[in-house]
Structures are given as structure tokens and as C-alpha cells.
Amino acid sequence: MRVVRSQFRGCPRNCKRRADIEATERERSGRRWRPRPASQETGRRFNVTCGGGSAEDVILQVPHTDSAVTVAEHAPRRRWPVATLALFSLAALLAVLSLGAGPVALAPDTVTAALFGAGTEPHRIIVQEIRLPRAVLALAIGAILGLSGAALQGLLRNPLASPALFGAPQAAAFGAVVVIATGLADALSFALPVAAIAAAFVSVFVLLAVAGRNANLLILILAGLALSALAGAGTSLAVNLAPNPYAALEITFWLLGSLEDRSFQHVALALPFILAGAAILFANRNALRTLSLGEEAAQSLGVDVGRLRLAVIAGVALGVGGAVAVSGTIGFIGLVAPHLARPLLGYDPARLLLPSAAIGAALLLAADIAVRLIPATTDIKVGVLTAIIGVPFFLYLIVRDRRSLTGGLS
Amino acid sequence: MSAAYLSARGLGVRLGARDLIAGVSFDLPRGCLAAVIGPNGAGKTTLLRALAGLVPSRGEIRVGGGDAAALSIRERALRFAYLPQGHAVHWPLPVRDVVALGRYPHGATDPANLPRRDAEAVARAIAAADLGALADRPVTELSGGEKARVALARVLAVEAPVVLADEPIASLDPRYQLDVMALLRETALGGALVLVVTHDLGLAARFADRVLVLKDGRLIEAGAPAAALSPEVLAHAFHIGAFRAEHDGAPVLVPWVAP
Numbered sequence: 314m315r316v317v318r319s320q321f322r323g324c325p326r327n328c329k330r331r332a333d334i335e336a337t338e339r340e341r342s343g344r345r346w347r348p349r350p351a352s353q354e355t356g357r358r359f360n361v362t363c364g365g366g367s368a369e370d371v372i373l374q375v376p377h378t379d380s381a382v383t384v385a386e387h388a389p390r391r392r393w394p395v396a397t398l399a400l401f402s403l404a405a406l407l408a409v410l411s412l413g414a415g416p417v418a419l420a421p422d423t424v425t426a427a428l429f430g431a432g433t434e435p436h437r438i439i440v441q442e443i444r445l446p447r448a449v450l451a452l453a454i455g456a457i458l459g460l461s462g463a464a465l466q467g468l469l470r471n472p473l474a475s476p477a478l479f480g481a482p483q484a485a486a487f488g489a490v491v492v493i494a495t496g497l498a499d500a501l502s503f504a505l506p507v508a509a510i511a512a513a514f515v516s517v518f519v520l521l522a523v524a525g526r527n528a529n530l531l532i533l534i535l536a537g538l539a540l541s542a543l544a545g546a547g548t549s550l551a552v553n554l555a556p557n558p559y560a561a562l563e564i565t566f567w568l569l570g571s572l573e574d575r576s577f578q579h580v581a582l583a584l585p586f587i588l589a590g591a592a593i594l595f596a597n598r599n600a601l602r603t604l605s606l607g608e609e610a611a612q613s614l615g616v617d618v619g620r621l622r623l624a625v626i627a628g629v630a631l632g633v634g635g636a637v638a639v640s641g642t643i644g645f646i647g648l649v650a651p652h653l654a655r656p657l658l659g660y661d662p663a664r665l666l667l668p669s670a671a672i673g674a675a676l677l678l679a680a681d682i683a684v685r686l687i688p689a690t691t692d693i694k695v696g697v698l699t700a701i702i703g704v705p706f707f708l709y710l711i712v713r714d715r716r717s718l719t720g721g722l723s
Numbered sequence: 724m725s726a727a728y729l730s731a732r733g734l735g736v737r738l739g740a741r742d743l744i745a746g747v748s749f750d751l752p753r754g755c756l757a758a759v760i761g762p763n764g765a766g767k768t769t770l771l772r773a774l775a776g777l778v779p780s781r782g783e784i785r786v787g788g789g790d791a792a793a794l795s796i797r798e799r800a801l802r803f804a805y806l807p808q809g810h811a812v813h814w815p816l817p818v819r820d821v822v823a824l825g826r827y828p829h830g831a832t833d834p835a836n837l838p839r840r841d842a843e844a845v846a847r848a849i850a851a852a853d854l855g856a857l858a859d860r861p862v863t864e865l866s867g868g869e870k871a872r873v874a875l876a877r878v879l880a881v882e883a884p885v886v887l888a889d890e891p892i893a894s895l896d897p898r899y900q901l902d903v904m905a906l907l908r909e910t911a912l913g914g915a916l917v918l919v920v921t922h923d924l925g926l927a928a929r930f931a932d933r934v935l936v937l938k939d940g941r942l943i944e945a946g947a948p949a950a951a952l953s954p955e956v957l958a959h960a961f962h963i964g965a966f967r968a969e970h971d972g973a974p975v976l977v978p979w980v981a982p
Binding site for chain 2: 393470599600602603604605606607609610612613614615616617659660661662663664
């Protein structure tokens with residue numbers, strides 16, 4: 314007989330061991346298991362049959378002596394503050410690195426000096442006026458894409474959901490393309506983002522009007538799909554009717570998604586919308602958690618599901634509309650970020666929002682650094698890179714989770 | 724029986740031009756386990772949904788002396804704990820977090836930061852449903868019977884005066900069926916009014932204090948099991964008879980159609 318001294322601290326493995334012990338004991342005694350006061354449990358010995366043979370476990374410590382039923386902390390939950398902070402630190406680190414990356418490579422100390430007004434004039438211009446707005450946009454846009462993806466996956470209870478599902482980015486892109494094609498963008502630089510945000514709003518309002526206030530998710534998804542197709546067709550038409558090849562080329566390049574040559578004007582225009590969208594989504598996090606039980610159960614718990622759905626869609630439209638307006642369409646970050654967060658932090662939709670935002674920001678920053686470092690005669694657009702890396706990764710996720718994905722949508 | 728806690732007067736739910744239920748009136752006290760029976764499509768689920776406030780209804784529902792229509796969504800959630808059919812959980816959340824969602828109407832919206840009062844209610848519900856050993860397991864990994872107990876524990880954690888359970892024992896093995904009914908019985912003994920939709924007339928006869936019989940959206944019988952499950956009512960509602968006996972002082976009823 315092998316003597317195993319297990320200390321129960323609440324980590325999943327030990328919890329499981331404890332669960333095994335209790336199950337074994339319950340089977341042996343043949344009656345309902347009743348929790349005992351911790352004082353009676355400490356020091357008890359159990360013979361547990363496991364895999365290769367039998368073992369003896371001694372309970373050395375039972376957490377929370379005041380409660381008969383253990384209230385041990387679940388490991389992902391305990392890890393949450395540290396992991397979230399670490400992910401945001403990673404995003405911040407990448408933001409600093411992105412200030413140094415480009416045709417003129419700058420060391421971190423040069424970057425820091427230039428950022429705070431020291432260093433040479435060209436360095437200050439490169440860091441403060443060219444690369445800082447780009448880094449801020451990558452941070453904000455990546456974060457709102459990750460946050461929107463996590464919120465929509467929570468709302469739809471489907472790990473395949475993404476902002477693109479509701480047609481918002483496609484509509485925003487269509488709005489922007491119309492402005493480019495008609496030449497308004499040159500005359501009035503602010504027309505481009507304004508049109509994109511307006512189109513995102515219109516698409517969401519049309520979506521809700523078509524689907525009705527209490528529509529089920531299937532109807533919303535179908536209506537969203539139809540709207541994306543319509544926006545895509547509108548965009549193609551704009552390219553088709555472009556007055557000259559240069560306009561068509563400009564549209565096509567803009568659609569690829571990029572953060573190049575963005576100024577603080579772009580930041581000022583996109584950031585308020587992104588922040589407003591993020592605030593709405595984050596404020597509804599706990600209601601999203603109740604949706605894990607389905608819409609009826611959530612409603613019976615006092616959640617106004619119709620209002621929640623409206624809030625999430627409005628938050629996504631605000632954030633994604635603002636983002637697409639200045640960056641073009643950058644895909645797959647909203648889809649992939651929550652998947653990267655889950656193995657670290659569990660599946661709770663509410664607790665995935667902030668980590669997904671941090672991962673989204675880190676992903677977009679990394680991609681935006683990568684396009685500057687890849688040697689190519691023409692600049693590679695960051696939207697192209699996120700799709701090239703994102704799609705195979707996502708396919709891998711689908712294959713990995715194939716079994717659990719079926720039946721995810723009610 | 725004591726005074727009525729939950730009353731319905733002329734309760735009706737209309738979908739398009741069709742009445743799903745109409746003219747349903749009853750009075751039920753606390754501390755009572757009421758079985759809602761009836762053929763498929765009789766309106767049993769609609770009745771529970773109307774009581775929980777999940778579908779718009781006509782007529783009057785009074786709960787605890789007040790008009791249910793005047794309650795906010797959250798106040799209603801505090802009075803009616805609703806267990807939908809199927810009890811699906813869409814993410815692999817740990818059992819204790821799922822059960823803790825039952826405290827949402829009490830304002831404890833984050834399972835990771837439950838106030839002491841709510842943590843104790845969750846612990847009570849977990850113990851009552853005999854889930855102590857499974858509390859940290861992801862709910863999606865559990866067997867069907869265990870999932871049903873988790874769903875029930877989530878509803879018990881609300882500690883609402885009225886529990887509405889829609890077919891909580893469907894697709895469970897006989898042992899779990901008896902366990903779940905016994906647990907609902909205990910809940911009623913603890914002072915709650917429990918309405919259970921079930922197709923198991925035998926369990927209804929054995930565990931229920933009152934039986935409501937629905938047919939085509941109408942309440943055709945409401946009363947003690949002996950009266951509400953009489954041969955005449957069963958013949959009218961289901962077109963069946965029944966074998967009746969007594970075992971250990973409890974009624975035994977087995978649906979029976981003469982061959």
C-alpha cells in the first residue's frame with residue numbers, strides 16, 4: 314500500500330481527488346453522502362482505489378472550516394486578476410515595442426526619450442506623430458475587437474460568433490467605400506469615419522427591425538448574414554462603378570485593413586466610440602453570464618434579455634464601427650481572442666471580456682509590428698496578415714473542439 | 724390547507740389567433756407540491772411560463788397578496804424560480820458557479836464574490852441536491868442525472884417562495900426520478916409552493932398534494948390526487964384507465980389501457 318498525503322487546497326486536481334474520495338466513500342456506505350464539519354474530516358484516512366492499485370489518502374487540511382460544504386476557490390477564478398494583469402502588461406509591452414519598429418528601428422531607450430520630448434527632432438516626430446497614434450489605434454482596435462468577440466460569443470452562447478456575424482464591420486466598410494468611391498474622402502477627411510460609423514449603426518438598426526425585438530438567435534444570425542452579404546455586394550458595386558482604376562485600387566487596398574499613416578485625428582475620432590462601446594459591453598458582463606443557462610432561464614432570473622441583446626449589439630456597433638472607420642476591415646481577432654483566453658481562464662463569459670480585450674490588443678499590435686518587419690517591396694496590410702494567421706488557427710480550433718461545438722447554439 | 728399564496732383568475736395566453744391556455748383559475752398555498760399534468764400540447768409549459776412572467780398573459784395572477792403584473796422583472800424573479808425543460812448549460816462552468824447564478828435576482832451577480840448570505844444559500848442548495856462531491860467539476864462533463872440535479876440546485880438557490888419546474892424528471896433513470904421528486908417534496912415541506920409539470924402519473928399520485936389537470940388549454944380538474952386522478956378525469960383527459968393499489972401507505976397508480 315502506497316501512502317499518499319494529499320493536501321486539499323482547492324486546485325482542480327486535488328478537488329477531483331477529494332471528489333473521488335467522497336464518491337468512493339458514498340458508494341461503500343451505500344447512502345447519500347452528507348458533508349461533515351471540517352473538524353471531523355481532518356486527519357481521516359481513506360483507502361482509494363485508483364488506476365494501478367489502491368492508495369491511502371489522509372486529509373490534512375479542509376478549506377473553510379466554517380462551512381460543511383467546501384467553498385474552495387476554483388483555480389481559473391483565483392488566477393483571474395493576475396492573468397488579466399499579465400495579459401494587459403503584454404499588450405503594453407508590445408505597444409512600446411511597436412514604437413521602435415519600422416524602417417527606422419529605434420532602441421527602447423531612444424523610444425522612451427523621444428516619447429517624453431527628449432532626443433533628436435526626427436526621432437520625436439517618428440515616435441510621437443507617426444508611431445504613437447498607430448500604436449494607440451492598434452491597442453484600442455485590437456481590444457475592442459477582442460471584447461466584442463467575447464461579448465457576442467457570450468450573447469449567442471456560440472464559440473463561433475464574431476462581430477462579423479451581425480454584419481456590422483461589413484456595413485461599416487461599405488459606408489467607408491461609398492465615401493472613397495464618390496471622392497468625398499479627399500475633400501473631407503472626416504467623412505470616411507463618419508460614414509463607416511453611420512453605416513454600422515444603420516445595419517444594426519435594420520437588423521433589429523427585420524428580426525423584431527424578441528427574435529430568437531437563429532433569426533438574428535440569418536438576418537445578420539443577409540446584411541453582410543448585402544453590404545459585401547454594395548462594396549463590390551462601388552468597386553465595379555469606380556470612376557477610374559485608381560479609385561478601385563484605393564478601395565481595394567483600404568478594404569484590406571491597415572493602421573499605416575494614421576494620425577491623432579483618427580484616434581480622436583475612433584476612440585470615443587470605441588470607449589463607449591467597451592463601456593456598454595463591460596457593464597452587461599454579469600447578465601451575459603446568466604445567458605449560459607439559456608434565454609428563458611436568464612429571463613426568469615430577472616435579466617431583461619431583450620434589453621441585454623440590444624445593449625450588446627449597440628456596444629458592438631459603436632466599437633466596431635469606430636474601429637473599422639479608421640482601420641478598414643481587420644478580421645479574426647474578435648473570433649480568436651476569446652479562444653486563447655479560455656484555456657487560461659475558463660469559460661465564464663463575464664470573466665472572458667477583459668482578458669479577450671487584452672489578447673485582442675496584443676494580437677493586433679504583434680501583427681502590426683510583424684508587417685513592418687517582414688521584408689517586402691510593397692507594404693503588407695495588417696488585415697491580410699491577421700486573416701492569414703487567424704483562419705488556419707481558427708480551423709485548428711474547430712477541428713480540436715469539433716465534438717463540443719455541435720449543439721452549442723440553441 | 725392554509726390561505727392561498729398563489730392565485731390565478733381567468734389566466735390566458737394567446738399566440739396569434741390561438742389560445743394556448745384560457746380561463747385558468749386556481750388557488751395554491753405555500754408548503755404544497757402541486758403536479759401539473761395533461762396530454763402533450765395541453766398548455767402545461769405555457770402555464771408555468773405565464774406564471775414566471777416569460778410570456779404576456781391575460782387575467783390576473785396574485786402572489787403573496789400582490790398583483791404579479793405590478794412586479795418588476797427582478798421582483799418577479801425573487802418570487803418565482805423557474806426551471807425550464809431541458810436544463811441546458813451552454814459553457815463548461817463549474818457546478819458551484821452554475822448554482823450561484825440562482826442568487827442573481829438577489830443582487831449577487833458575480834459567483835466569484837458572493838456575499839456571505841448568498842454563499843450560504845448556494846452551499847445549502849448544493850448540499851440539498853447532493854452535489855458536494857461535484858461542486859468544482861465542469862457541468863458539461865456530468866451525466867444526465869447529475870446535470871438535472873445541478874439545474875434543480877440552481878433553482879433551489881433562488882430560495883423563492885414559488886418553484887416552477889418543467890418536467891424536471893424527464894429522461895432520468897428511476898432512481899434519480901425518485902430522488903428529484905423527494906427533493907421537491909422536501910422543498911415544499913420547507914415552506915415553498917412547488918409546481919411540477921410531469922407526465923409520470925404514478926409519481927404525481929405519490930408525491931403531490933394537489934394535482935392540476937390541463938386539457939386543450941383549460942384547467943379541467945384541480946384538487947387532491949385522489950379526486951384529480953380519478954378514473955373519470957383520466958378517461959376524459961388522456962383516454963386511459965389506471966391500475967390502482969397501495970404500497971407502504973402510499974398510493975400506487977399505473978396508467979393502463981385494457982388490451
